[in-house]
Structure formats: structure tokens, C-alpha cells
Amino acid sequence: xxxxxxxxxxxxxxxxxxxxxxxxxxxxxxxxxxxxxxxxxxxxxxxxxxxxxxxxxxxxxxxxxxxxxxxxxxxxxxxxxxxxxxxxxxxxxxxxxxxxxxxxxxxxxxxxxxxxxxxxxxxxxxxxxxxxxxxxxxxxxxxxxxxxxxxxxxxxxxxxxxxxxxxxxxxxxxxxxxxxxxxxxxxxxxxxxxxxxxxxxxxxxxxxxxxxxxxxxxxxxxxxxxxxxxxxx
Numbered sequence: 001x002x003x004x005x006x007x008x009x010x011x012x013x014x015x016x017x018x019x020x021x022x023x024x025x026x027x028x029x030x031x032x033x034x035x036x037x038x039x040x041x042x043x044x045x046x047x048x049x050x051x052x053x054x055x056x057x058x059x060x061x062x063x064x065x066x067x068x069x070x071x072x073x074x075x076x077x078x079x080x081x082x083x084x085x086x087x088x089x090x091x092x093x094x095x096x097x098x099x100x101x102x103x104x105x106x107x108x109x110x111x112x113x114x115x116x117x118x119x120x121x122x123x124x125x126x127x128x129x130x131x132x133x134x135x136x137x138x139x140x141x142x143x144x145x146x147x148x149x150x151x152x153x154x155x156x157x158x159x160x161x162x163x164x165x166x167x168x169x170x171x172x173x174x175x176x177x178x179x180x181x182x183x184x185x186x187x188x189x190x191x192x193x194x195x196x197x198x199x200x201x202x203x204x205x206x207x208x209x210x211x212x213x214x215x216x217x218x219x220x221x222x223x224x225x226x227x228x229x230x231x232x233x
Contacts, residue, residue: 010206010210011055012053042065050065124191131172141190163189
């Protein structure tokens with residue numbers, strides 16, 4: 001997959017990795033969640049969302065956390081022009097020195113459960129987006145849940161009853177988190193049944209491509225400047 005084809009799944013993977021990294025940095029610096037949230041001027045629950053790689057918090061919230069952790073220099077790199085070609089009439093453009101080529105390779109964690117959960121998270125985020133736009137889809141998911149409760153495995157009954165409450169209240173955040181309970185809910189989910197088959201196939205294809213690794217960068221490659229980003233253990 002080339003840079004112009006960056007997928008929603010790739011963006012989600014990058015946010016998850018960023019959240020993992022911020023959490024590790026906080027723990028390495030000996031900061032608890034209460035102190036960290038206070039220093040960043042955000043609520044503790046917001047900090048949890050940031051460390052979970054949740055796309056809901058504003059970019060400014062992520063920047064506050066990064067600044068407190070002392071990695072604001074990376075913000076300057078992102079905001080600057082150091083990774084862009086210099087203007088045609090500049091001294092840098094007239095230089096004989098070859099400009100560095102920076103490439104980043106992003107790959108998902110190949111352990112089976114982490115890859116499956118990333119796939120499940122992507123499917124549910126798409127399903128939630130559609131459910132918010134069309135209440136009829138929520139009704140379909142409710143009908144499916146009730147049918148499963150009457151016909152399905154009793155071991156999943158408590159989770160399906162939780163799903164009925166979630167669908168009734170539109171409490172989507174409960175199923176889009178990275179907690180153990182959210183993962184259990186996604187494993188017994190009626191929500192993905194509202195997705196068209198072609199949408200599921202597209203997301204599954206993105207998972208396959210991400211597993212193989214996606215390169216972001218220029219068309220030409222300088223091996224010495226290539227960086228591999230791997231997810232947190």
C-alpha cells in the first residue's frame with residue numbers, strides 16, 4: 001500500500017502505538033495517572049483515552065501529554081519542513097548534497113490476538129459510524145441480539161444482555177475501548193452484522209496489508225534512513 005492509499009486501519013494502528021508509547025513514557029518517568037492528568041490539565045478519563053489511542057480526544061490533548069512527557073521536539077519535527085523538499089530557489093535546493101530520504105515502515109503486531117483485536121476494533125468503529133447515521137441499523141442489531149439470546153449459547157447470554165443495554169443507550173464507547181470487557185463485548189458482537197459484506201472484505205484486506213507492512217515515504221528509498229515502527233509488546 002502506497003502513501004496516498006493510507007487506510008483508516010493504518011491510522012488506527014498508529015494511534016494505538018502512540019497511546020502505548022505515551023503510557024510507557026509516563027510509567028518510565030514514575031508518573032501516576034492522577035499527577036499526569038493534572039500536569040497536562042486534562043481529566044483522568046481523558047488521559048486514559050489518550051493512552052488507549054482513542055481518536056476522540058482533540059490533537060491538542062495529545063500534544064499536551066507529549067509536551068509534559070518531554071517529547072515536544074518531535075512535534076517540532078512534524079510541524080517543520082525538514083522532511084519536505086526545499087523551495088526550488090533556495091540554497092538547499094542548489095546544494096550538491098543529496099537530501100535524505102525518510103521512510104517509515106508500519107506493521108501490526110503479528111501475535112494472533114492483537115491482530116484480531118485490531119481487526120475487530122476497525123470493524124466496530126465502522127459499524128458505529130453507520131449506526132449513528134441510520135437508527136434502522138441499530139434496530140437490526142437489537143433484533144439479532146434478541147434472537148441470539150433465545151437461540152444461542154447461554155455462556156454468552158450476559159454479554160448479549162449488556163449489548164441490548166448498549167444498543168438502547170447508544171453507549172458506543174463501552175465497546176470501542178481497549179479494556180478486557182470491551183474486547184469480550186466485541187467477541188460476542190451483533191453490531192458487525194449490520195456491515196455490508198464488501199465493507200468487511202475491505203477491512204480484512206487492510207488487515208492483511210498491514211500485517212505484511214506498509215511503507216510511508218518517498219518513491220526512492222535510502223536504506224540507511226529507513227525506520228521500522230513496531231507496536232508495543
